[in-house]
Amino acid sequence: MIVAVVGPSGAGKDMLIAGALQARPDLRLVRRVITRPTEAGGEDFDGVTEAEFAARLARGDFALHWQAHGLRYGIPRDQVARPGDIIFNGSRAALPAAVHAFPDLRVIVVTAPDAVLAARLAARGREAKADIRARLARARFALPEGIDAVTVMNDGTPDQGVARLLAALQPERA
Secondary structure (H helix, E strand, C coil): CCCCCCCCCCCCHHHHHHHHHHHHHCCCCCCCCCCCHHHHHHCCCEEECCHHHHHHHCCCCCCEEEECCCCEEEHHHCCCCCCEEEECCHHHHHHHHHHHCCCCEEEEEECCCCHHHHHHHHHHCCCCCCHHHHHHHCCCCCCCCCCEEEEECCCCCCHHHHHHHHCCCCHHHH
C-alpha cells in the first residue's frame, strides 16, 4: 500500500503521520527530498540545493517530483521500491502525477476548519498575516478530477486526529 497524505498548510499532516507511524510499526515514512535547508525545521526531510536536486532528477532518483511554494520536492525511487506499506506527505497539485507513478495510490486528505488552520499557521511564527490569508485561500483547493480520497478532519486533539488517520488507513477504506 502506498498512501499520499495531502491537505492545506496547518492541517497537521506531519503530526498525524508521526502518530500513525508510532501506532503502526509496519508503516514506513518516505523521507522527502526538498530544496530547502534541513535546519529549516518541520518534518524530517533531506534538504538539498537546487543543483543537487536537478542532478538527482537527471539520474532518475525520484519516483515522483513536483514544485510548490518556490521549492522542489522529490519522492526517492529507492524508498518506494522496498516492500511494505508506505506513507508520504504529498501535494494536491501533484496527485495526477502521483497516481500515474503509483497506480494503486491511496489518497488521504487531512484538513481542518479555517479558524483552526489560521491559528496553527500563526503559532508557527513563520508567515505574515497576508501569507496566512493566502494559504487559507489555497486551502479550499479542490482535488484534481478523477482522484478519489478519504478525508480526515483534524479539528480536535492530536490523539483524535491520529485515530481518524489510522481509521482512514484501514483496508476496508480503500
